[in-house]
Amino acid sequence: MLSLFFLPSSDNGSTRLRRLLVWLALSIALIVYGVVGRQLFLLSTLSTVFLYVVLTQAWNILGGYGGYLNFGMVTFFGVGAYTSAVLFQYFELSPFLTAPVAGLASAVLGVLIGIPTLRIRGAYFALVTMIITFAVQTLVLDMPVTQGALGVYLQPVRLSPLGVEQLFYFLFLGCAVAVTALVYAIEHSNFGWALIAIREDEDAAEIVGVRTVEVKWIANAVAAFIAGVVGGLYAQRIMYIEPSGTFAFDISLNVVLMAVVGGAGTWQGPLIGAPLVLLVADMLRVTVTSEVNRAIFSVIVILIALFIPGGVMGVWTRWRRRHKPKTVEAPS
Amino acid sequence: MTASAEQPLLAIDAVGKRFGGVIALDDVSFSVGAHSVVGLIGPNGSGKTTLLNVINGVFAADHGEVRLSGIRIDRKRSCELAATGLTRTFQAARVFRTLAVRQNLFIPLLHQSALDRTAASARANELLELVGLTKHAESIASEISGGQQRLLEFARALVSRPRLVLMDEPFAGVHPQIKTLLVRCIRDSVAREGTSFIIVSHEVPDLVAMSDFMVCLVEGRTAATGSPATVIQNERVIEGYLGRA
Ligand SMILES: Nc1ncnc2c1ncn2[C@@H]1O[C@H](COP(=O)(O)OP(=O)(O)O)[C@@H](O)[C@H]1O
Ligand SMILES: [Mg+2]
Numbered sequence: 053m054l055s056l057f058f059l060p061s062s063d064n065g066s067t068r069l070r071r072l073l074v075w076l077a078l079s080i081a082l083i084v085y086g087v088v089g090r091q092l093f094l095l096s097t098l099s100t101v102f103l104y105v106v107l108t109q110a111w112n113i114l115g116g117y118g119g120y121l122n123f124g125m126v127t128f129f130g131v132g133a134y135t136s137a138v139l140f141q142y143f144e145l146s147p148f149l150t151a152p153v154a155g156l157a158s159a160v161l162g163v164l165i166g167i168p169t170l171r172i173r174g175a176y177f178a179l180v181t182m183i184i185t186f187a188v189q190t191l192v193l194d195m196p197v198t199q200g201a202l203g204v205y206l207q208p209v210r211l212s213p214l215g216v217e218q219l220f221y222f223l224f225l226g227c228a229v230a231v232t233a234l235v236y237a238i239e240h241s242n243f244g245w246a247l248i249a250i251r252e253d254e255d256a257a258e259i260v261g262v263r264t265v266e267v268k269w270i271a272n273a274v275a276a277f278i279a280g281v282v283g284g285l286y287a288q289r290i291m292y293i294e295p296s297g298t299f300a301f302d303i304s305l306n307v308v309l310m311a312v313v314g315g316a317g318t319w320q321g322p323l324i325g326a327p328l329v330l331l332v333a334d335m336l337r338v339t340v341t342s343e344v345n346r347a348i349f350s351v352i353v354i355l356i357a358l359f360i361p362g363g364v365m366g367v368w369t370r371w372r373r374r375h376k377p378k379t380v381e382a383p384s
Numbered sequence: 385m386t387a388s389a390e391q392p393l394l395a396i397d398a399v400g401k402r403f404g405g406v407i408a409l410d411d412v413s414f415s416v417g418a419h420s421v422v423g424l425i426g427p428n429g430s431g432k433t434t435l436l437n438v439i440n441g442v443f444a445a446d447h448g449e450v451r452l453s454g455i456r457i458d459r460k461r462s463c464e465l466a467a468t469g470l471t472r473t474f475q476a477a478r479v480f481r482t483l484a485v486r487q488n489l490f491i492p493l494l495h496q497s498a499l500d501r502t503a504a505s506a507r508a509n510e511l512l513e514l515v516g517l518t519k520h521a522e523s524i525a526s527e528i529s530g531g532q533q534r535l536l537e538f539a540r541a542l543v544s545r546p547r548l549v550l551m552d553e554p555f556a557g558v559h560p561q562i563k564t565l566l567v568r569c570i571r572d573s574v575a576r577e578g579t580s581f582i583i584v585s586h587e588v589p590d591l592v593a594m595s596d597f598m599v600c601l602v603e604g605r606t607a608a609t610g611s612p613a614t615v616i617q618n619e620r621v622i623e624g625y626l627g628r629a
Contacts, residue, residue: 242494249491252480259440260492260540261466 075323079229086221095217099289101327102224103282107303108310108322109231110278114271115308116316117244119251120170124181126303127165127188128158128276132283133298137204138197140287147206151284158280161188162273170268173254182304189299203294206287220289224282231278236319247271248317306333309353315365324364329353391454393418393580394439394470394548399448399458401434408434410604411448416548416597419578421570423595423612425588427625431604432584433475436550439582440472441465452548467495469547473554477533479540481526485517488525488536492544511539514569531562538566542573551583555590563587567594588626592616600625 132154136147192198238244246267249257314325336345392415401409408431437443441462450458489508512518515535573579598615600607602624
């Protein structure tokens, strides 16, 4: 189903290459900084950006391309975090080893949740995914194995403070690059086009042969897997997890905002949206100290969603289409 | 019937469907032969759209059977039916709005394992040419006119070389020029590719002219089936649908 590069791209090869080189240069700069950088705060902030890039790219698969707005990404993230934490608690397995298991646990949950929810379209889907987060959070609070509100402690990594920051910096950077590459591949694959068709008109997609149910399931399971893996790593990074912080609705909301601001349904969107949203949120936190900052933040985002369709990437694409010479039309 | 007696392309046998208290289809039976056009007429609410929905797997029939080349299809999903060569257009054109016109035509080809990129492009170009949208190939689908969207939807249905296409009121509200073009395209694909069509329309004279066979539904029942000439002269059809001149 994921046969690649089936559809001819509208860009010609050289512009595509040039644009890829920009991102490549950025990645190299980030790698260099990871090696030479000594500011713990900046390393840690960038790690958070990378973590959000991963989550937002994962969200992007079903949400951006498929148009199913999951407002409960944190469910998969949290289940991944708890899976690794609990495996450490009872079997002393390091989250670095169990992160893939955490991903699988989330993927299984994703498939199960998908059965009832992926039949629901539009705003109800968003609502249901949100409710599921609260349901899972409540479950985690009540189950003995997760130790309820007490939370679970993990063991610190035996490295210098700088070493720890560098470790997670590179782990999350690696995940962000890998997941972005995956999303890029999806965008250019039959699978990605099937998702886009579902977003545009699900009934029409089904009628021209898109196996809509399977496509949505796979997209959801892959997203859940990715979120679960970084959830497991995140548990190790913060070394203590408890239900309210791990399943915070803020995380789900941030992910959606980052995708929408950057440009949902494009592989570049999360790369732009994640740092931008975190930056704006931080600036607001510093300048507007009261709780009002969250409200201002939401208003900004709603305005972007309403008046800048396609986010930053949408603006860029429209600008480019207006300024590039018309494609040569076939003589008629 | 237009079909060879032993096995029609599509056989609808005693199909019934109700929505709560409403009986939308009541024992509907007829068949569609290979490379032929079946005109489906009837007053509003007589069950025409419901019948198309049942044939193409949107709704399951309450009872009765639908067979495509002898194989039961009434419990199959629309996407499976697309793979076996059954597709449709909608009462209001439904295109993939943010995709380019050309890209719209690729979606049905994604699932054809045998087709490669070059062949897909060639096929898409062929259909763009057929419906006269070559000039708009790179336009965004939502930016072309309503009539052009209908042509695009039609091309999208044909791009995968289906055996049977269901069309729900393709001529409603379209410019006469586009209607003429659509009719010509339908004739063309019957003649050249052997495609069959079931066409729902209130434009009875046009339908009479292009159909090999006609069916009239009134209140969910088959009021008449047969050649266009006999159907439009049928008492029950005049009574229930056409009215007396
Ligand atoms: N999804 C549905 N739910 C409930 N009733 C429906 C549905 N679709 C059609 N109907 C009812 O079935 C009857 C036939 O409708 P329809 O097939 O749309 O007629 P037509 O296309 O011939 O105008 C109508 O009474 C209509 O209200
Ligand atoms: Mg109708």
